[in-house]
Amino acid sequence: MEVIFTGLRKSGHCDLEAVEMAARNASHRLGAKVLERLLSAPAALELTVACDCGHQARFHQMRAKHLLTVLGPITIERPYYVCAHCQAGRSPRDRELDVEAVACSPGVRRMMAVVGSEASFEQSRQQLELLAGIEVPAKAVERQAEAIGADIDAREQVAIQQAKQLELPEVCAPEVPLLYIEMDGTGVPVVRAETEGRAGKLEGRPAHTREVKLGCVFTQTTAGAEGRPVRDEDSTSYVGAIESAELFGLRLYTEAWRRGWSRAQKKVVLGDGAAWIWNLAGQHFPGAIQIVDLYHARQHLWELFARLFPGDDKASKRWLARCLDRLDQGKIEALVKIIGTLQPASEELAKSVGNEAEYFERNAERMRYPAFRTQGLFVGSGVIEAGCKTIIGHRLKQSGMFWTVHGANAIIALRCCRLSRRFEDYWADRSSAA
Numbered sequence: 001m002e003v004i005f006t007g008l009r010k011s012g013h014c015d016l017e018a019v020e021m022a023a024r025n026a027s028h029r030l031g032a033k034v035l036e037r038l039l040s041a042p043a044a045l046e047l048t049v050a051c052d053c054g055h056q057a058r059f060h061q062m063r064a065k066h067l068l069t070v071l072g073p074i075t076i077e078r079p080y081y082v083c084a085h086c087q088a089g090r091s092p093r094d095r096e097l098d099v100e101a102v103a104c105s106p107g108v109r110r111m112m113a114v115v116g117s118e119a120s121f122e123q124s125r126q127q128l129e130l131l132a133g134i135e136v137p138a139k140a141v142e143r144q145a146e147a148i149g150a151d152i153d154a155r156e157q158v159a160i161q162q163a164k165q166l167e168l169p170e171v172c173a174p175e176v177p178l179l180y181i182e183m184d185g186t187g188v189p190v191v192r193a194e195t196e197g198r199a200g201k202l203e204g205r206p207a208h209t210r211e212v213k214l215g216c217v218f219t220q221t222t223a224g225a226e227g228r229p230v231r232d233e234d235s236t237s238y239v240g241a242i243e244s245a246e247l248f249g250l251r252l253y254t255e256a257w258r259r260g261w262s263r264a265q266k267k268v269v270l271g272d273g274a275a276w277i278w279n280l281a282g283q284h285f286p287g288a289i290q291i292v293d294l295y296h297a298r299q300h301l302w303e304l305f306a307r308l309f310p311g312d313d314k315a316s317k318r319w320l321a322r323c324l325d326r327l328d329q330g331k332i333e334a335l336v337k338i339i340g341t342l343q344p345a346s347e348e349l350a351k352s353v354g355n356e357a358e359y360f361e362r363n364a365e366r367m368r369y370p371a372f373r374t375q376g377l378f379v380g381s382g383v384i385e386a387g388c389k390t391i392i393g394h395r396l397k398q399s400g401m402f403w404t405v406h407g408a409n410a411i412i413a414l415r416c417c418r419l420s421r422r423f424e425d426y427w428a429d430r431s432s433a434a
């Protein structure tokens with residue numbers, strides 16, 4: 001404190017920032033001392049405690065533990081017990097304080113998880129130092145954020161197992177008139193070991209990314225001007241992971257159930273044309289109205305057009321306009337007919353044309369856009385596309401980032417939890433369990 005006051009008096013000039021930072025450091029140090037005393041205060045000492053092996057462990061000695069807290073580093077003394085039967089040593093106090101096998105207090109770990117879910121671990125390290133006066137290596141932020149993300153996912157797995165065995169608890173959420181599910185895939189750059197033996201997008205070259213499957217659930221209770229659909233504010237929740245479609249299907253089903261899927265009056269599944277999406281929709285969400293994102297369907301026509309008519313004369317533009325019009329009108333059979341009358345110049349083009357005709361044929365019932373609009377439904381999967389950008393892109397696809405599947409999945413679980421507004425509940429839950 002002395003230093004601060006002399007700093008203030010010097011030459012009548014006051015560098016407020018230097019002073020306030022010094023004052024914060026001083027009060028942290030003081031607080032750390034108080035915390036240390038509080039935590040080391042001798043309670044009535046138990047001579048024996050139960051060991052996990054079923055026998056009793058005996059008091060061995062008082063032992064020091066170094067902890068990083070929001071007030072800085074502290075050292076606490078706590079009793080240490082050793083079991084004569086299985087030789088295991090333990091300090092029950094660590095479990096009580098929720099610091100078992102970790103060197104950071106719960107308060108610090110929570111900060112690390114929050115900043116680590118938002119920014120690169122190096123940026124997180126800098127923010128912790130600037131904003132909270134906590135000095136830790138970037139690696140520590142990474143370890144803690146990933147440990148918490150992995151814990152969130154482990155809890156999710158418990159619910160998913162219940163869903164698998166049809167043992168999910170009844171949902172008490174209010175009945176919703178209209179529930180949407182959207183899903184999409186997006187690539188995340190991974191370290192080399194995670195792509196070994198996998199084919200890349202370019203033939204003969206290994207893949208550098210792995211696909212994250214992301215799903216969201218949201219509700220719609222009102223329509224805006226001209227009957228346009230409006231998503232309920234703060235109603236979107238997300239789940240995602242790098243995993244097989246089968247596992248992801250159960251994950252998304254569990255989330256939909258939690259959101260009242262079984263009690264929704266009307267249900268909609270929206271996605272692009274990817275086969276896995278409609279396989280999952282059929283398997284886990286029967287009875288839902290299936291809609292192919294209109295903008296993806298248009299994209300198919302634009303791409304076909306570009307391949308077929310490299311020069312853009314009036315006649316070919318008219319062809320495209322007619323196709324787009326049929327699509328908008330949901331007249332997919334007519335659209336397929338137009339595509340079918342084409343006489344492609346090469347075998348390769350003929351193949352593309354065939355594929356596109358097949359794509360529209362297969363998805364015809366998912367493209368009755370006027371009927372969907374009449375019901376006031378969304379026909380675009382913009383919510384999940386924005387989700388891919390905010391949840392995955394902004395955090396996991398920054399330049400120079402390469403992930404392990406485990407690390408990526410932990411951070412995805414953490415971000416989904418936070419962006420679904422569930423992190424505070426999760427944290428309260430786990431502290432009370434500890």
Ligand SMILES: [Zn+2]
Binds near residue numbers: 052054086088
């Ligand atoms: Zn034992």
